[in-house]
Amino acid sequence: MNESQLTIPDITKLEKLALKLRRLALKIIFQAGSGHPGGSFSATDLMTALFFGGILNYDASNPKAPKRDRFLLSKGHASGIYYAVLAKAGFFSESDLDSYRKINSERFLSGHAHPKTPGVEIASGSLGQGLSVAHGIALGTKLDGYDSKVYVILGDGELQEGQIWEAAMSADKFKSNNLIAIVDYNKVAQDNITKDLKDLEPLEDKWNSFNWDVHRIDGHNMEAIMKVLQLPLHAEKPRVIIADTIKGKGVSFMEGKTAWHGVAPSAEDYEKALKELE
Amino acid sequence: MKDAATRDSYGETLVELGAADPRIVVLDAGVSDSTRSKKFGDKFPDRFFNMGIAEADMVCTAAGLATTGKIPFATSFACFLLGRTMDQVLVSIAYSNTNVKLVGTHTGLAVGEDGPSAQMIVDIAYTRAMPNMIVVQPADWEETRQATRALAEYEGPAYFRLGRPKVKAIFDSSYKFEIGKGRVVKKGSDLVIFATGIMVQESLKAMEMLEKENIRVTLVNISTLKPIDRELIIELSTSHGAIITAEDHNYIGGLGDAVGEVLLDTQISKPFKRIAVRDHFAETGKGPELFEKYGLSANHIAQAVKDSLR
Numbered sequence: 365m366n367e368s369q370l371t372i373p374d375i376t377k378l379e380k381l382a383l384k385l386r387r388l389a390l391k392i393i394f395q396a397g398s399g400h401p402g403g404s405f406s407a408t409d410l411m412t413a414l415f416f417g418g419i420l421n422y423d424a425s426n427p428k429a430p431k432r433d434r435f436l437l438s439k440g441h442a443s444g445i446y447y448a449v450l451a452k453a454g455f456f457s458e459s460d461l462d463s464y465r466k467i468n469s470e471r472f473l474s475g476h477a478h479p480k481t482p483g484v485e486i487a488s489g490s491l492g493q494g495l496s497v498a499h500g501i502a503l504g505t506k507l508d509g510y511d512s513k514v515y516v517i518l519g520d521g522e523l524q525e526g527q528i529w530e531a532a533m534s535a536d537k538f539k540s541n542n543l544i545a546i547v548d549y550n551k552v553a554q555d556n557i558t559k560d561l562k563d564l565e566p567l568e569d570k571w572n573s574f575n576w577d578v579h580r581i582d583g584h585n586m587e588a589i590m591k592v593l594q595l596p597l598h599a600e601k602p603r604v605i606i607a608d609t610i611k612g613k614g615v616s617f618m619e620g621k622t623a624w625h626g627v628a629p630s631a632e633d634y635e636k637a638l639k640e641l642e
Numbered sequence: 643m644k645d646a647a648t649r650d651s652y653g654e655t656l657v658e659l660g661a662a663d664p665r666i667v668v669l670d671a672g673v674s675d676s677t678r679s680k681k682f683g684d685k686f687p688d689r690f691f692n693m694g695i696a697e698a699d700m701v702c703t704a705a706g707l708a709t710t711g712k713i714p715f716a717t718s719f720a721c722f723l724l725g726r727t728m729d730q731v732l733v734s735i736a737y738s739n740t741n742v743k744l745v746g747t748h749t750g751l752a753v754g755e756d757g758p759s760a761q762m763i764v765d766i767a768y769t770r771a772m773p774n775m776i777v778v779q780p781a782d783w784e785e786t787r788q789a790t791r792a793l794a795e796y797e798g799p800a801y802f803r804l805g806r807p808k809v810k811a812i813f814d815s816s817y818k819f820e821i822g823k824g825r826v827v828k829k830g831s832d833l834v835i836f837a838t839g840i841m842v843q844e845s846l847k848a849m850e851m852l853e854k855e856n857i858r859v860t861l862v863n864i865s866t867l868k869p870i871d872r873e874l875i876i877e878l879s880t881s882h883g884a885i886i887t888a889e890d891h892n893y894i895g896g897l898g899d900a901v902g903e904v905l906l907d908t909q910i911s912k913p914f915k916r917i918a919v920r921d922h923f924a925e926t927g928k929g930p931e932l933f934e935k936y937g938l939s940a941n942h943i944a945q946a947v948k949d950s951l952r
Contacts (some may be wrong), residue, residue: 430711479738485709487738490729495698497734500706500714503691507667509709527730530699538691 374417375586382412382586385452387641388446388461394514394634396465398475402624404445404514406550406583406609407437407517411449412591414515421512424454426468427482431510434483434501438494439548440476441626446601447481492525494518495545499535499602502543513584513597517546523551524562532574535602541577543602548583554625571604583607615640643811644783646805648839649747651786653678656715659794660686665705666794669693671700671718675745676806677688679717682685697726701744703733703805708741713794720746720762720803728768735799744769747804749779750890752840753804758923767895769801770868777867779803779931781842782812785865788819797820803839803867807929810843812863813843820925821838824871826878830858833950834882835943836875838864841888841917844933847940852947859947867900875904882948884913888943890933893918915946 386408414420414435416526421433437446444464451458456471463469472480476489486497498516505512510532522528535543553561564570571578577598581588592605611625612618629637644651653849660666660682672695674680683690690880691707693700704714716723723746726730735742749762769777778793778800780786786804793800814828826847827842837845842863849859860882864871879885885905887898898916904913924936933939 402874486705486740487733490733492698493702493730493734496702496792497706497709499699500703500708501710502706503703504667504710506705507689507712512810514766527696527698527702530693530696531703532698534693534703537694 376592378412378586381416382409383614383641385412385445385448387638388448388452390629390634390637390641392447392461392464393444393628395462397628398465398642399444400441400626401444401518401629402552402611402618402621403439403442403548404552405613405615405618407548408445408610408613409584409586409589410517410546410548410607411445413586413593415449415453417590417593419593420515422453424483427455431512432507433512434485434498434514436494436498436514436516437488438516439491439522440488443475443477448479450481450483452568455481491519491522492527495528495531496534498545499540499543500530502540503538506542513542513544515544515546517548518545520549520551520558520564521561523547523564529574532571532576533617536575539600540602541597541600545602545604547604547606548609549606550609552620552622552625554609554622556622567606575601577601577603578606579603580606580608583609584613591595643814645808645811646783647806647808648780648782648786649678649806651783652745652790652804653681655787655790656682657685658688660900663713663794665711665713667691667712667714669700669704669714669716671695671697671719671722677717677719677745679715679728690707697722698730701727701730701742702734704742705738705740715743715745715749717745719748719760720765721748721760724762724765724769728784729926732772736774739748739774739798741799742799742800744798745802745804748806749921749931750802750805750840751936751938752805752807752890752929754925754929754932757926761924763892763919764895765801765803766867766889766891766897770895770900775799775801776869777801777803778821778865779839779867780865781839781863782809783921784811784813784815784817785819788817792819792821805840807840809840812842812846819865821870822866824862824864824874827861827863830860832857832859833853833884833886834860834862834878834884835888836862836864836897836901838867840890841938842941845888845943846940848943848947849938851944857947857951862898867897870900870904875901876908878890879905879910879912886915886917886943886946887948890938891918892921894921913950915950917943917946
């Protein structure tokens with residue numbers, strides 16, 4: 365799909381799908397009795413666009429196809445939405461989601477993703493590693509002469525890890541223009557709002573000074589997301605998309621709240637949230 | 643056969659491997675002249691990634707490369723390669739089960755003058771403790787050649803422990819390295835020494851001294867520290883009167899513990915001594931001086947043998 369083909373109905377379809385995916389993610393977090401709704405909802409629109417907007421080239425029936433594009437969720441705690449998206453994309457069935465965070469999970473739907481799960485490239489759960497891994501994949505597919513692109517979603521809190529900036533320097537050094545990092549800038553971490561925990565600003569300046577191709581969008585505006593994801597690759601720079609998002613987006617009582625970083629909803633809150641996500 | 647540092651043998655073998663297999667890629671963290679990975683880089687610049695002084699980034703980049711079917715050798719001084727990256731190695735390599743070979747050079751007190759911050763003595767302990775990880779330390783030039791090739795063929799995470807100083811040739815080309823197999827270097831009768839890395843050479847020196855006193859010991863090279871050769875350890879521990887282990891590593895978590903675990907599991911009760919660093923940091927000084935002062939020299943091994951036989 366390119367920009368000229370993208371119509372309002374397409375955008376509306378993606379927006380509806382994003383709502384459905386939020387409901388699914390919340391359902392499995394509720395069923396599991398644990399998980400991370402806040403960071404799942406901030407990343408939902410971005411992941412919906414990637415997987416269902418025709419951006420990522422993947423084949424769910426052949427998840428290891430060598431020429432595929434790659435998607436990595438470096439902020440691995442948002443596994444609720446990750447698995448919801450992978451199931452919807454056909455990597456496994458929606459009924460598999462019932463075993464999320466439960467023992468003997470056949471698809472290994474662990475609290476944080478692991479490559480035993482179809483569609484998952486690498487284990488996550490320790491922040492700061494995904495950009496380096498994604499860059500390694502970008503180097504590998506280039507060596508093979510493939511046009512594969514590598515997308516990685518980073519949390520904003522995660523940018524406090526020094527390794528992110530090691531990787532930022534490396535991708536510049538190797539001119540890895542097939543690497544696209546997306547910062548889910550929801551401004552809220554587990555302990556505190558990110559700004560008070562350790563401020564990332566000026567964030568665009570930081571990436572610019574590392575010589576990346578920097579874009580900033582509203583991470584809940586589907587049209588803006590699709591537009592930026594459809595841009596042709598930069599000639600030599602890796603790309604970062606700083607997506608301004610809202611933690612817990614879509615559920616009024618979750619939005620912007622640190623409290624909803626890592627807890628499952630009660631039955632009452634679950635019902636309330638589902639209504640808001642209609 | 644050749645007297646050479648294991649890192650030299652590694653560097654040469656990488657070049658041969660690189661010529662034969664395009665999947666071989668090498669990463670370094672800014673010390674490629676010392677680790678000898680530079681030899682590969684000079685020959686295959688497209689498949690050599692010098693990540694700068696950024697070990698965490700390097701090992702995760704290696705993990706990413708591995709998921710694309712490459713066989714990455716991520717190389718640096720062991721202190722930094724592992725010391726700075728336990729979390730990265732645990733999650734992106736061991737737990738993810740990515741086909742990365744971590745190659746740590748400049749291990750143990752043998753490093754010498756750079757002092758304790760450069761003398762890696764805890765690496766065997768913690769790589770052994772990681773699920774999915776195998777641990778290999780070759781004793782000489784020939785074994786390093788073969789082990790480098792074997793690790794390239796082996797599918798899975800591995801730690802390869804190499805040294806800085808030149809070591810004596812022990813094996814000729816008839817030797818066959820196999821992951822998981824120990825090898826009797828010399829057959830004796832009075833006692834068995836299980837040694838690894840540079841301590842095989844040190845043990846041979848001790849045995850020369852002991853032979854003058856008519857003490858004949860069996861020396862076993864344990865180059866795979868995990869999975870350890872249980873069968874051979876059980877067999878030789880049963881058939882000898884006493885057991886010594888020898889390693890240039892802290893005595894906690896290394897070869898001594900690995901052999902001790904086998905003995906405990908199988909209820910083999912024999913006099914047992916561990917030649918190793920005794921849970922302290924050493925100091926600056928030449929490698930052989932440190933071996934003498936901190937209990938790792940041939941003299942100490944010979945003394946331990948005599949004490950065990952008393």
